[in-house]
Amino acid sequence: MRPWKLCGVAVVVALAATACGDGAGGGADQGAPERGGAGFPVRVTDCQGAATTFATAPRKIVTSNAAALEMLLRLGAGDRVIGTGFPPGKGTLPADLEAKARKVPVLSKSVIPKEKLLGSGADLYIDSFAAMKTMGGAGDAPTAEEFGAAGIKHLQLASTACAPMAKKPQRDLSGVERDIKRLGAVTGTSERADALVAGMRAKLGTVHKAVGGLAPAKRPTYFFFDYDAGTKQPVAVCRKQVANAVIGQAGARNVFEDCDGDFKPVSWEDVVAKNPDWIQLAVRNRGGAKANAKAFDEAAAFLKGFPATKGLAAVRNEKFLRIGSERTTIAGVGNADAVEEIAHTLHPARFKAAR
Incomplete structure (x- = not known):
């Protein structure tokens, strides 16, 4: 799933509005949304400074994809979701959340067509990205005027929508945390968001105690191999993508942190030159453990058989991590789980010593 290179949502701080230019997750404190008594009104702005005010919690929400839907389910606001695009794949959510997600009408398996979105009856559209034009086949994204005419407020997840244009890299998960808290404020579920x-x-605190003090030179290098993006030309996660923060928080160094933006096509020669210590076999959930294992095996087999990569030490020694793409590149509480798993795999001795 590819985010667009436009701005998303930033929270209004009491004294100054923070635009996404200061980072979707690069450590800049965007603060809490402005709000009045009893939690409302809640006021948020987009990265251009345009404000949206919520006098009350929305009752009919449409989500652009599984990331926004999962956040609402975890916040306890899933019963207000009347439709989604890019629905979660089978097995991508915990059993209790998946059962609730299956009850949400699927408005599109990809980008929701503009006419269907505007006619959905929603009072809020939560967009994980800043535009819909480049996904193909769904027409242009609604304009602010069209959203207004349909009575739909438009809110984006800043950690993904703002990331490509942010001035700073994502090196921690503060942007993801702010998205969760922002949705909690808007939906009146702030206590759950805080939890x-x-x-x-x-x-993250436990991981930080074990590996947070590692100097850059002591951190193993790490390549996120997006198998589902295609093997002809690899796609790197760059310094402004959530995955960069996940990798860094786990005590590793993203071999492509030097590339600007969120994602970038690179060459296999580039990968070989980086000579990563570890490689994440990142595959998208296939809907079950058996199918996922098969996909991971296929990704490993490709690297072992491909002339450009089979000689890499990480490939010869099978320094592979089998962690799904979703938990690494899509904002959510699963990012912290991915940090934990990567850190324990790369630095087992440090966690044993901490016991």
């Missing part, structure tokens, strides 16, 4: 963020921070 979700606290759970993430607890996991």
